[in-house]
Amino acid sequence: MSRNYKFHNPEGIYFISFAVVDWLDVFTRNEYKDIVVESLTFCQKEKGMEIFAWCIMTNHVHLIFRDAGQKKPQLLIGDFKRFTSKKIVQAILDNPVRRRFYLRQIYFNRLCL
Numbered sequence: 001m002s003r004n005y006k007f008h009n010p011e012g013i014y015f016i017s018f019a020v021v022d023w024l025d026v027f028t029r030n031e032y033k034d035i036v037v038e039s040l041t042f043c044q045k046e047k048g049m050e051i052f053a054w055c056i057m058t059n060h061v062h063l064i065f066r067d068a069g070q071k072k073p074q075l076l077i078g079d080f081k082r083f084t085s086k087k088i089v090q091a092i093l094d095n096p097v098r099r100r101f102y103l104r105q106i107y108f109n110r111l112c113l
Helices: 030-047 073-094 099-112
Strands: 014-019 049-056 060-067
Touching: 014 073, 030 049, 030 060, 030 073, 060 073, 073 099
Parallel strands: none
Antiparallel strands: 014 060, 049 060
C-alpha cells in the first residue's frame, strides 16, 4: 500500500487517517495525544490548515482538513506527520513507561521495510 497521500484537488476537503506502527496503542497516554493536538494547532496557526474534524483513537488518528495556505495538502500532511512522529518518539525515549516495548516495535518495523 502506498505511504503517500494523493490529493487531486489542492483546494479540496479531505478525510485521511493514519496509524501508529503495528497499531500500537500509543495514544492511550495523554502526553502522546497532546503532541498530536499541539501539532494540529501549529499547522492551523502557521501553515494554513483548516480543520473540520479530528479524532484521536488509541492507535490511529482521523482528520478532515483542507490546506487553505499553500494549497499543497500532501506537503502539509507530510510535514505534520514527520514532525509529530519525531516528537512522539522523543517523548517515548523520555518516558520509562512501556519505552522498551514501543521502541522495540517501532525500530523493528523500520528495519523490516
